[in-house]
Amino acid sequence: MIPETPLGAGPAGREQTPLRMPDGPQGTSVGASPLHVLRFLAAALQAKAAVEVGTGSGETALWLLRGMVPDGVVTSIDADASVHREARGTLRDAGVPAGRTRLIAGRAVDLMPRLTEGGYDLVSVNIATTEYPQYLELGLRLLRPGGVIVFAGTQLAGPDTRSAMAQALRELIREVQSDDTLVPVTLPTGPGLLAITKRA
Template sequence: MGSLSQEELWARSDQYHNSFLIPADEALEYARKNSNANGLPEIAVSTAQGKFLNLLARSIGAKRILEVGTLGGFSTIWLARALPADGELLTCELSEKHAEVARANIAHAGLANKVQIARGPAADTLKKLRPAQPYDFVFIDADKPNNLTYFIEAKRLVKKGGVIIVDNVARKGLVPDETLNDANLEGVRKLLRYLKDDKEVDATTISTVGEKGYDGFLYAVRL
């Protein structure tokens, strides 16, 4: 390992693989820089994770995507690029400032015609949704204490065979330690307890390491 820490090794590995598999991208770089310049927290998905979301949405032929948690629109851009010409994406964002930055980033990427930002509490937005057609793909990456609320609504809104991804569910491996009274950890635990007896989805957690550290995502398919 030399003088590199474990986290530095993970980040170096991501960057090395990305150098072969993910070309430099002006629109995504703009989105990152503009988000940082506007003081948004640096908690967007990594480049490799964004590419994974894009490939996954393409692999299932997604035409309608729902995202919970826009931030600066980095993952939104990756997902919207997976859509066909007549595809559409609805993304939910609480913060007006975040939504404003995301609109600029999405427009700069040439995707404003495919993306609608619903501003306000995501739980309220989701509960009011009565789409004419169900969604094919849902990506949940918002406030973790509301994971279960978002998941239950996503399950209602996604088609049978559709995919729901919930981000940040491994959280450095701390979720099993129930002596840790942390709202984000408990948000993951509540979701897992619910899923144990849920017969409407089939799911697994995939842990990940990389430039975002040690975390993971939950991958669910609506039955």
Template sequence: MPPRQHQVPSSIDDWKRSDDYHNSFLIPKDDVLNAVVENNKEQGLPDIAVSTAQGKLLNLLVRSTGAKRILEVGTLGGYSTIWLARGLPADGNIVTLELSAHHAKVARENFATAGFASQIEVIEGPGAESLAKLHPEHAFDLVFIDADKPSNVTYFTEAKRLVRPGGIIIVDNVVRYGRVADLEYSDANVEGVRKLLLAIKGDQDVEATTIGTVGEKGYDGFIYAVRN
């Protein structure tokens, strides 16, 4: 048997250092995305977008699955949206939903900076209402959900309706420093994830798993589901 690795306590400083180290080899310096991050900061947006490595993972998933039609729930400043858009073919497109008019404005600026203004449609308003109004001619290939956690079940249910068989649904921030699994802990975000897990359990429409992550954004994880 291989020797057991020596286990030592770690912290977000260790995780960030690891992210920075690996990214230095695998993800080139990106002036456009750096400008997007700076614009988001200057415009007062919260620093809650996906990490660099997570953005690259989204990009690679789009490329490897050949996705052409993407739905995103929760635009913020469009950082994750741009990573997704970079994986699209020339005739691909993204519909992204954002509650805040200010966030949507900043995102549109960032999409223009990144050269994707014509491929990304931003729909403003409450996510549940916007989803209910969506009846696209063609089903989506991939749905990325990264919005208010108490509405997770609503977003996931609509995503199942809107994604094609074999399509992918990703729900971000479902581990939350392990608090979701700590039954003595409760807040609205944690309960939103627990309700989603309960809804997925036994759901014959999807096959799903949770992948825990650590990195510059801390200890969290995402649900990866495939529509049957």
């Protein structure tokens, strides 16, 4: 079992404040990118705990944290341990206290089953994959009722192609459509998002 970070355990003596970020010059667009969507969802859910699959540069984790409650924690998994160095730099440069992220190296399919069932408000899958259905099952297990799982890059799968990724995406959609406890939406931003909430 991966030890859970106690929520609300910020660095001693440091007041937890929201991580603010500019969207652009005042009075212009507020943004419609996948990152804006993730930040919005994290804020709307008042997310205290999120799981991210695919840490990469740390940029997505940063935007999730900007939407989450001030002491919220992102658990971010990447199969490539070397990316966590860059991600730590991204988060540190943005002023994120170290206690707000847990960066874990390994394959998400191996690590997600070790996270606490029902312990998360939001799961963000940042990889376009042939294992979409498996990530749906693993991610839904982690969500509290009313939580949301977001798949990024779904338009890369091209639903009318015969690629393994497209087939996996179709299977994912079939599974979502056949489950009355799930409410999905496709968002045509960036490489495509599929967001699914688990009814409370």
